[in-house]
Amino acid sequence: xxxxxxxxxxxxxxxxxxxxxxxxxxxxxxxxxxxxxxxxxxxxxxxxxxxxxxxxxxxxxxxxxxxxxxxxxxxxxxxxxxxxxxxxxxxxxxxxxxxxxxxxxxxxxxxxxxxxxxxxxxxxxxxxxxxxxxxxxxxxxxxxxxxxxxxxxxxxxxxxxxxxxxxxxxxxxxxxxxxxxxxxxxxxxxxxxxxxxx
Amino acid sequence: xxxxxxxxxxxxxxxxxxxxxxxxxxxxxxxxxxxxxxxxxxxxxxxxxxxxxxxxxxxxxxxxxxxxxxxxxxxxxxxxxxxxxxxxxxxxxxxxxxxxxxxxxxxxxxxxxxxxxxxxxxxxxxxxxxxxxxxxxxxxxxxxxxxxxxxxxxxxxxxxxxxxxxxxxxxxxxxxxxxxxxxxxxxxxxxxxxxxxxxxxxxxxxxxxxxxxxxxxxxxxxxxxxxxxxxxxxxxxxxxxxxxxxxxxxxxxxxxxxxxxxxxxxxxxxxxxxxxxxxxxxxxxxxxxxxxxxxxxxxxxxxxxxxxxxxxxxxxxxxxxxxxxxxxxxxxxxxxxxxxxxxxxxxxxxxxxxxxxxxxxxxxxxxxxxxxxxxxxxxxxxxxxxxxxxxxxxxxxxxxxxxxxxxxxxxxxxxxxxxxxxxxxxxxxxxxxxxxxxxxxxxxxxxxxxxxxxxxxxxxxxxxxxxxx
Numbered sequence: 001x002x003x004x005x006x007x008x009x010x011x012x013x014x015x016x017x018x019x020x021x022x023x024x025x026x027x028x029x030x031x032x033x034x035x036x037x038x039x040x041x042x043x044x045x046x047x048x049x050x051x052x053x054x055x056x057x058x059x060x061x062x063x064x065x066x067x068x069x070x071x072x073x074x075x076x077x078x079x080x081x082x083x084x085x086x087x088x089x090x091x092x093x094x095x096x097x098x099x100x101x102x103x104x105x106x107x108x109x110x111x112x113x114x115x116x117x118x119x120x121x122x123x124x125x126x127x128x129x130x131x132x133x134x135x136x137x138x139x140x141x142x143x144x145x146x147x148x149x150x151x152x153x154x155x156x157x158x159x160x161x162x163x164x165x166x167x168x169x170x171x172x173x174x175x176x177x178x179x180x181x182x183x184x185x186x187x188x189x190x191x192x193x194x195x196x197x198x
Numbered sequence: 199x200x201x202x203x204x205x206x207x208x209x210x211x212x213x214x215x216x217x218x219x220x221x222x223x224x225x226x227x228x229x230x231x232x233x234x235x236x237x238x239x240x241x242x243x244x245x246x247x248x249x250x251x252x253x254x255x256x257x258x259x260x261x262x263x264x265x266x267x268x269x270x271x272x273x274x275x276x277x278x279x280x281x282x283x284x285x286x287x288x289x290x291x292x293x294x295x296x297x298x299x300x301x302x303x304x305x306x307x308x309x310x311x312x313x314x315x316x317x318x319x320x321x322x323x324x325x326x327x328x329x330x331x332x333x334x335x336x337x338x339x340x341x342x343x344x345x346x347x348x349x350x351x352x353x354x355x356x357x358x359x360x361x362x363x364x365x366x367x368x369x370x371x372x373x374x375x376x377x378x379x380x381x382x383x384x385x386x387x388x389x390x391x392x393x394x395x396x397x398x399x400x401x402x403x404x405x406x407x408x409x410x411x412x413x414x415x416x417x418x419x420x421x422x423x424x425x426x427x428x429x430x431x432x433x434x435x436x437x438x439x440x441x442x443x444x445x446x447x448x449x450x451x452x453x454x455x456x457x458x459x460x461x462x463x464x465x466x467x468x469x470x471x472x473x474x475x476x477x478x479x480x481x482x483x484x485x486x487x488x489x490x491x492x493x494x495x496x497x498x499x500x501x502x503x504x505x506x507x508x509x510x511x512x513x514x515x516x517x518x519x520x521x522x523x524x525x526x527x528x529x530x531x532x533x534x535x536x537x538x539x540x541x542x543x544x545x546x547x548x549x550x551x552x553x554x555x556x557x558x559x560x561x562x563x564x565x566x567x568x569x570x571x572x573x574x575x576x577x578x579x580x581x582x583x584x585x586x587x588x589x590x591x592x593x594x595x596x597x598x599x600x601x602x603x604x605x606x607x608x609x610x611x612x613x614x615x616x617x618x619x620x621x622x623x624x625x626x627x628x629x630x631x632x633x634x635x636x637x638x639x640x641x642x643x644x645x646x647x648x649x650x651x652x653x654x655x656x657x658x659x660x661x662x663x664x665x666x667x
Contacts, residue, residue: 167359
């Protein structure tokens with residue numbers, strides 16, 4: 001599915017300092033029953049966001065009018081657990097384009113890039129600075145610059161660089177995906193398959 | 199002489215179609231499992247591109263996540279679930295993919311049926327849109343979970359693009375003590391490494407404890423490797439592996455088998471090969487385990503107290519939130535804590551050996567009145583074994599019922615949901631908030647600990663209920 005190209009994103013951010021935010025919290029299993037990729041944002045963080053009677057929980061960050069933006073800032077080990085890409089779909093569908101943490105679970109990180117969300121891994125110290133800056137001013141803006149691979153707190157100019165391999169960077173910048181690449185090497189794959197013993 | 203290589207290197211390198219400059223490897227996939235939940239959107243994507251399935255014979259479909267575990271002969275009542283199951287059936291038929299759907303004699307949890315039918319073999323790369331695909335690493339395969347975009351990639355091209363992970367070896371020396379099962383070994387390891395301690399790594403297990411384990415036990419260990427953040431875990435194929443595989447329905451036969459055995463024997467890690475990280479544990483330190491928090495790393499020996507917040511690796515705030523969800527407090531004893539539900543099953547502990555262990559405790563005893571027990575075999579093959587071996591009679595006499603195969607309460611996508619606030623001792627793999635139903639509180643444990651809770655109604659050390667072992 002096509003996604004928005006990612007180059008430079010300037011936005012306020014939504015803080016979620018909890019550690020080990022797993023994909024069962026991001027999108028509980030009972031909302032995985034769709035056969036199309038539609039509407040997952042409505043159930044993003046469903047059980048943290050809504051009471052049993054479907055009224056919003058006032059103390060959950062997504063329900064606080066103070067916080068908004070296209071960047072989600074999470075605690076360590078964000079996206080652990082199930083491989084459900086629905087978690088990344090829900091985050092994208094809700095409107096986030098970038099997730100910042102000091103540490104991502106592997107499968108979630110892959111899934112994010114594949115659906116057009118940029119996962120930005122920063123140092124634990126920089127993550128604390130971001131949380132502190134948002135606490136001081138919820139409207140404070142971050143700039144995530146993919147071409148230069150930097151993330152900056154615009155209020156103070158403090159900045160850190162982040163890693164991403166050139167191939168994935170090229171994909172995200174241009175809105176390409178892995179399947180386009182793999183389909184272009186079909187003959188090479190067919191020849192390789194002949195060599196497999198099973 | 200060439201550089202000594204690890205098991206992981208040998209299998210990975212044999213599957214690299216192309217190294218992308220400054221990017222991931224293009225990795226050829228030998229076997230691809232699909233199920234009803236993570237495949238429909240992949241097929242939609244494929245159709246949107248007008249791409250066919252490149253090698254339909256390398257993909258195997260089974261329905262498991264969403265299926266009911268009672269009255270499987272009736273139409274599935276939940277319309278959304280029924281719709282997903284129908285989509286899988288339709289997509290499999292359209293693309294000529296083998297499909298063991300609901301009601302099929304071979305149906306069951308994908309990570310149970312793959313190995314028990316000989317689809318999983320040493321030296322393979324295996325993926326599935328499910329994180330517990332790591333299970334298949336027990337056979338010396340590189341097996342890991344993928345997202346739906348990657349399911350589409352594999353259908354279209356039989357390849358995925360992955361950077362090669364770092365390598366970790368976990369050695370457990372010595373012999374497992376009384377009442378210590380493979381589940382306890384892996385829960386102990388995760389409690390030592392934390393739920394994120396192996397992120398970025400692929401794990402190889404080594405040492406006497408794993409050498410002495412059955413294939414079922416090895417599958418339990420590799421299955422839960424994902425719970426410490428690793429992409430997967432693997433164990434070198436040995437005689438135990440070959441004995442398990444020989445004669446299974448889809449295992450290679452005759453000349454092909456004779457050719458593969460010598461190849462498989464070359465796969466083990468070479469003397470002198472190096473790992474990015476080497477961890478060693480002593481089996482003598484492992485007792486039956488139980489978790490008390492909301493990630494699988496928050497576990498301890500069943501006779502221990504819940505640790506104080508300042509001694510855990512997770513941040514203190516997250517840890518306290520976790521205990522609050524569970525209704526527990528620091529320094530409390532786990533033994534004697536009340537239990538409402540017992541769940542035996544899942545791709546972690548839904549195999550015949552798990553039912554044998556459970557039966558060994560409940561034999562001659564009675565289910566406690568306060569316990570609701572859900573015993574769910576991993577497949578129809580396991581279900582038949584339970585009946586053939588007389589285990590069903592033992593369970594029935596003790597007041598238990600057997601349900602039909604599926605993922606069930608492990609992820610509570612079907613009706614098998616633990617009610618809010620209730621405590622479940624579960625042999626499954628995740629104790630996340632709401633994992634087994636909104637508000638449900640999960641204590642992960644082995645089939646022996648689950649059985650001990652089922653007959654006493656509280657958290658109990660199973661060793662006190664074991665006969666002369």
